[in-house]
Amino acid sequence: MEDNKNISRQENAQENMSSENNDLGQERSETVKEVIKDIENETYTTNNSxxxxxxxxxxxxxxxxxxxxxxxxxxxxxxxxxxxxxxxxxxxxxxxxxxxxxxxxxxxxxxxxxxxxxxxxxxxxxxxxxxxxxxxxxxxxxxxxxxxxxxxxxxxxxxxxxxxxxxxxxxxxxxxxxxxxxxxxxxxxxxxxxxxxxxxxxxxx
Structure with a gap:
């Protein structure tokens, strides 16, 4: 029984870590997109008045x-x-x-x-x-x-x-x-x- 509980805890911990990693990945992806947009806008404004x-x-x-x-x-x-x-x-x-x-x-x-x-x-x-x-x-x-x-x-x-x-x-x-x-x-x-x-x-x- 104790072994099953430990296995269950480990699985839950892994799922939580996977979910956190996915959320972190999405946040990073959105941040990168925003940075790219800012760079493109700055570049466009630099090249044009x-x-x-x-x-x-x-x-x-x-x-x-x-x-x-x-x-x-x-x-x-x-x-x-x-x-x-x-x-x-x-x-x-x-x-x-x-x-x-x-x-x-x-x-x-x-x-x-x-x-x-x-x-x-x-x-x-x-x-x-x-x-x-x-x-x-x-x-x-x-x-x-x-x-x-x-x-x-x-x-x-x-x-x-x-x-x-x-x-x-x-x-x-x-x-x-x-x-x-x-x-x-x-x-x-x-x-x-x-x-x-x-x-x-x-x-x-």
């Missing part, structure tokens, strides 16, 4: 500077890709175009159109379409952060010239919204023309 967050605010523009600054700061601190963006839920293609994310906007338009056409023949694709509908707004802020960061990092100039280039690359484009809106309307029109039920209704009018 402004911090990354300040340059991102400049890139976004004054109208939505506060809104996106808060969300970008969360992304930098937590490295999370999940958030929420209401415009990206209702008009994702136009929101991306407005924010000068032309490639992303084009890809989403092509994918959405393809899914819309194929869903009529392959029923289960509507599930994928539904997933994309909510996945885009859930990751929209991160996608915009990544896009803005890439644009900023491509700028090699310094000082006032750098600020001017950031402002020029960032901001918004109303013209792009109209271009993608017209393309979307044309695509929708073609889809309707190819819809036999719709054409039958038109024929009876």
């Amino acid at each position: 402004m911090s990354l967050l300040e340059e991102l605010e400049l890139y976004v523009g004054p109208k939505k500077e506060v809104y996106y600054s808060t969300r970008f700061e969360d992304i930098i601190d937590s490295e999370s890709k999940i958030g929420w963006n209401w415009p990206a839920l209702f008009v994702p293609v136009l929101w991306m175009a407005y924010r000068k994310m032309y490639i992303e906007s084009g890809i989403l338009l092509v994918v959405s159109t393809a899914l819309s056409l194929l869903t009529k023949k392959i029923g289960f694709l509507h599930v994928i379409s539904l997933i994309i509908t909510f996945l885009v707004p859930a990751t929209a802020n991160w996608l915009y952060f990544r896009h803005a960061k890439k644009d900023i990092e491509a700028i090699s100039s310094r000082g006032e010239e750098r600020k001017s280039e950031i402002i020029a690359k960032g901001g918004t484009s109303v013209a792009a919204v109209f271009v993608f809106l017209i393309i979307s309307i044309v695509i929708s029109g073609v889809e309707l023309m190819n819809n036999q039920e719709f054409m039958n209704i038109i024929g009876k009018m």
